[in-house]
Amino acid sequence: MIRFVLRLAASAATLLICGAAYGQDIDPDIIKVQAGTYLVAPQDGAAGCRITLETDMAIGGHSLSGQDSCAKPMPTLAEAAAWNFDGNGGIILIDATRKVLARFVENEGSPMKTEDGVPLLLIAAPNGIDRLPTFGSLAGTWTMQRPDGEKLCGVTLKGNAEADGNAPLSLSGDCAANVATLKLAVWHVEGFGLTLMGHDGSSLAFDMRADGNFDKSKEEGGKPLSLVRQ
Template identity: 45%
Template sequence: MRSRFLALVLILAAPGARAEPVPDFVKDSLGSWLAVTDDGKPGCRITLEAGSTIGGRIARPEPACAARLPRLSEATAWTYERGVRLHDATRRIIARFEEDETTLLKTRGDEVPATLLVRARPGVERAPFAPDLYGTWAMRRPDGPTLCEVTLRRTPPPGGEESFALTPGPACDPAVARLKLASWRVEDFALMLYGTDGASLRFEPGPEGYDKAEGGKPLRLVRLR
């Protein structure tokens, strides 16, 4: 029996021994994430690793979590079940981020504010928050001239109660003018602009403003006033 046990140890320790493959859903979850509340306050980064630890795989919150999101600063491990779950050193679940119909990971239920978990980006620390966005913005190509100035107002558009009014400037590029932009609102981690004929533009936070998040030519919103 002892000889068989030693033989098994040698096989497992051999350089050619195969490690357990990492599932695709784990691979897709690895890397640096930004945990951020939807009330515009600064969030903090959490790195999800493939290595094993007590309660799951290794989670490493950055030091800023202790002041910004104290509960998440206790995370030492993560697992995946309909989304990412963070655990503390006692295996207790301290946060559940579940996917919605857009695959965005966020806390569910009656928690206010909700906490989002999005891929970390350089220079991005906050989620869009409507009161921080009121004012006039330049819509331009990155490092290019302004195509249109748009004013994001705090009052609803005519006939609408679920969004805010948007007023384009008088001299917009035809490519923007034909969208007939008239309203805007925040949807989770995105700033959405809507036209009266069904057109829409989706922008997400970037280091220099808000960048268009969908296909086509790049477009950026930069605050003017």
């Protein structure tokens, strides 16, 4: 499963889809669940900016802050004055005249993103990260290792995604048995999540950390494991 970090709980999403139309009163608990600081960034890896969705009322929705940081990377979003739900499980950013500047659509199993032009993602991000990782930016040699530095396997990620949305990878010949048996062959990046997969359904999911390396997703269970760039 491709993992990503997003604060919209499943129960909140259901309530939104079932009738919280744009302009209607929204349960304060749903607003609190969605509130927080997010990175808004192009899917192609270009620089983005951080915006904080707040719970106070504002013209056309709820207040936000941090939009000034968008002035250089995405000037249009620097005009954002409020945010709101769109009635279909998505989020909109609007200016002082209630013009919609960006509409982030809910995608099951993926971060919210816009549908026009180069998609923009609305996603929680590690501190200090201002852009999304891409196949190209992650391509190269990595080491799979334990927190104490014990090396389990060398992993080379290829940078070109194929038609199925995955890119090939290769493992070093000295991998630990518990890694070698997974027969990992391809990888995928979605938001700040990276997944290594085998053709038989085996997989290992990792979440990006602030230094650009990855730790095994907590949902995986088992011993801690990291991917560290060489």
